[in-house]
Amino acid sequence: MLALQSSSSKQKPKPLQPNILPCQIHHSGPIPIAQRHWSPQPTSASFPSTPNCSSATQTAHFRGRKLVGKTIALPNTYTGIVAQKTTRQLSQPIRPPPSTSTNDVENEDEEQQSLPPETFILEPHAEFNSITIWSHESIPSNEEDCYIKGVEEWIGFAESTHAYDSPRPTGET
Numbered sequence: 131m132l133a134l135q136s137s138s139s140k141q142k143p144k145p146l147q148p149n150i151l152p153c154q155i156h157h158s159g160p161i162p163i164a165q166r167h168w169s170p171q172p173t174s175a176s177f178p179s180t181p182n183c184s185s186a187t188q189t190a191h192f193r194g195r196k197l198v199g200k201t202i203a204l205p206n207t208y209t210g211i212v213a214q215k216t217t218r219q220l221s222q223p224i225r226p227p228p229s230t231s232t233n234d235v236e237n238e239d240e241e242q243q244s245l246p247p248e249t250f251i252l253e254p255h256a257e258f259n260s261i262t263i264w265s266h267e268s269i270p271s272n273e274e275d276c277y278i279k280g281v282e283e284w285i286g287f288a289e290s291t292h293a294y295d296s297p298r299p300t301g302e303t
Contacts, residue, residue, distance in 0.1 A: 131249040133220045134213060146212060146256035149199070150263045150277050151192065168192065170199060170262075187269055188262065199264040202281055209259065213252040220249035 170190040188199040204210055263270045263277050272278050 131247050132215065132252050133249050134211065134254065135220075135251045136254065143211065143254040143257045146258045148210070148212070148258055148261050150261065152197070152265055153192075173198070190264070196267055197264045198267065198269050199262045200270045200278070201260050201262045202278065203260040204258075204281075205285060208285065209257050210261065211254045212256040212258070213254045216251050216253055218251045220251060222246050222249075 168190065170188040173187045173189050186201045186203075188201065190197050190199065261277070261281065263275060265275070270278055272282070
């Protein structure tokens with residue numbers, strides 16, 4: 131299991147604009163980005179935005195190929211987090227003393243079932259309020275792009291699981 135906890139330095143995570151590119155880059159980590167390599171320009175394309183998110187488009191060229199990006203703003207009540215898993219663990223609650231049963235096999239089973247799972251701590255390193263999803267030559271489609279669908283479905287799922295049931299009028303089943 132994972133738990134999100136601020137680092138001990140009490141610094142607010144820095145703002146970030148994540149970009150999901152339609153290619154694979156075999157590098158993980160920061161790189162110095164020059165304006166000549168990456169300078170997206172806003173475009174004035176019109177398209178319907180997603181129900182829970184507002185959208186804008188941009189164009190850029192990457193390694194000689196034209197990319198069109200769709201920026202999806204997260205709803206105001208959401209914040210995206212870029213976090214890193216640490217080796218620190220969340221402190222576990224104190225377990226009750228083992229039972230005094232005479233059956234050792236039963237005791238072993240009970241101990242295994244009563245052990246809480248290890249919970250590692252995630253530290254936030256950056257936060258974002260929107261995501262830009264890029265496609266080759268055309269605007270990423272709400273119906274076809276797995277990242278756009280994933281964001282929309284996750285927001286819808288989270289809202290439905292955290293919503294309160296509305297009371298039903300009497301007489302309805």
